[in-house]
Amino acid sequence: MKTFHIGGVHPAENKLSAGSPIKDAQLPKTAVFSMFQHIGAPAVPVVKRGDKVKVGTLLGEAGKGLSVPVFSSVSGTVSKVDAIVDSSGTRRAAVFVDVEGDEWEETIDRSDKLVTMKDLPAMKAEEVVAKIKAAGIVGMGGATFPTGIKLMPPPGTKAEAVIVNAVECEPYLTADHRLMLEKPEQILVGIQLIKHAVNCSKAYIGIENNKPDAIKLLTDLLKEKAAQYPGIEVVPLKVKYPQGGEKQLIDAVIGRQVPAPPALPINVGAIVQNVGTVYAIYEAVTKNKPLVDRIITVTGKSVKQPSNFRARIGTPMQQLIDEAGGLPEDTGKIIGGGPMMGKALMNLEVPVTKGSSGLLIMTQQESRRAEASPCIRCAKCVGACPMGLEPYLLSMLTRHKDWETIEKNDVTSCIECGSCSFTCPSHRPLLDDIRVAKQTVMGIIKARHMESIKK
Ligand code: SF4
Numbered sequence: 001m002k003t004f005h006i007g008g009v010h011p012a013e014n015k016l017s018a019g020s021p022i023k024d025a026q027l028p029k030t031a032v033f034s035m036f037q038h039i040g041a042p043a044v045p046v047v048k049r050g051d052k053v054k055v056g057t058l059l060g061e062a063g064k065g066l067s068v069p070v071f072s073s074v075s076g077t078v079s080k081v082d083a084i085v086d087s088s089g090t091r092r093a094a095v096f097v098d099v100e101g102d103e104w105e106e107t108i109d110r111s112d113k114l115v116t117m118k119d120l121p122a123m124k125a126e127e128v129v130a131k132i133k134a135a136g137i138v139g140m141g142g143a144t145f146p147t148g149i150k151l152m153p154p155p156g157t158k159a160e161a162v163i164v165n166a167v168e169c170e171p172y173l174t175a176d177h178r179l180m181l182e183k184p185e186q187i188l189v190g191i192q193l194i195k196h197a198v199n200c201s202k203a204y205i206g207i208e209n210n211k212p213d214a215i216k217l218l219t220d221l222l223k224e225k226a227a228q229y230p231g232i233e234v235v236p237l238k239v240k241y242p243q244g245g246e247k248q249l250i251d252a253v254i255g256r257q258v259p260a261p262p263a264l265p266i267n268v269g270a271i272v273q274n275v276g277t278v279y280a281i282y283e284a285v286t287k288n289k290p291l292v293d294r295i296i297t298v299t300g301k302s303v304k305q306p307s308n309f310r311a312r313i314g315t316p317m318q319q320l321i322d323e324a325g326g327l328p329e330d331t332g333k334i335i336g337g338g339p340m341m342g343k344a345l346m347n348l349e350v351p352v353t354k355g356s357s358g359l360l361i362m363t364q365q366e367s368r369r370a371e372a373s374p375c376i377r378c379a380k381c382v383g384a385c386p387m388g389l390e391p392y393l394l395s396m397l398t399r400h401k402d403w404e405t406i407e408k409n410d411v412t413s414c415i416e417c418g419s420c421s422f423t424c425p426s427h428r429p430l431l432d433d434i435r436v437a438k439q440t441v442m443g444i445i446k447a448r449h450m451e452s453i454k455k
């Protein structure tokens, strides 16, 4: 069975919510919309206090350059345009809406009826991309890169393979798994739309073989409707973390290696889209629905009802925890995302954003960190690193603040997967050190670039 070739680890899967069908989360009393839910420039608020909005009303238009718009996921009255402290602890411009009823913009088709390519009017590739851009869609696996931009291959490149990232390799998370089980054909239509948008005849859906039901369902559907969905193939993958990393997935599925930055997947002919993003594309193009909700897993060993919710963007995390049975007494840490790449949340009023794939509540025992002891030079971290880096060395250089050597050792290639920390028998905080190093070196590179532009 296929997988990627460099490094990787096998954390316990703990997919506690895999059997929980997607439930609609309740509407919040107040929804909070950060204008910075994506990579690039923040959106710019276009509403003011007292304005009435519906589900689908534009709240913030895309900023200059790389950016996407933000839409209201609720109906009600704008109570303020202010700022919130987001999950990274940074203050961001935000629009607050007091919820009244549940009125939607008339342009959105709210029916559940499947819309296929045959039902749609003929559309040029640029029209599909324009709809995706206008809907504010970003990479929903957590990367939050504007999808419309990713679907415009730069001159000199050609998309040869659309790869759907349905790996969900982070332990605990099951949002993508449930989506495949519950909306399989909508996902196939979404893939057809992406193929059309980038003019590519071949698509692969990469799924780890710990989701045999999703593999079977999609494979059978593709067999049964081969004429309707040509050129799409399900690729079962051996379970290995971090297979959901773009470079690892491309290696696993089509055996191509993406060179070091600034090279992109498209430089080896690949366009990778998370399966949640594919579903959002389906809804945007066939239902005219902007990105106003998403599937999010709320889970943990002490959580009463590990759940998968369809939550409106802007819903406070606290509300989702309440709906999953409340905050367990032995809570030690709450993570936004999964245990490997997620980040501890500063407070529970943080709202669901376009990139929120999960909420993991760890017990006090699980969140206790073992005390770090000196490096024993076992090289396990080197063997685990999927990017071929030397984590022990990067960590040591970070402590000496030797940024120049760290840059030479390719710290910017680190995908922050945490495989090095996971595997270290001395419990060294490798990822913490390397994150600091990566951020510092990227700052230095940016400053150097600005300096060279001035000259
Ligand atoms: S966090 Fe970075 S250095 Fe550590 S294993 Fe992952 S890619 Fe390698």
Ligand code: SF4
Residues within 6 Å of the ligand: 374, 375, 376, 377, 378, 379, 380, 381, 382, 391, 392, 423, 424, 425, 426, 427, 428, 430
């Ligand atoms: S895994 Fe830990 S102990 Fe082993 S070389 Fe890496 S940092 Fe040192």
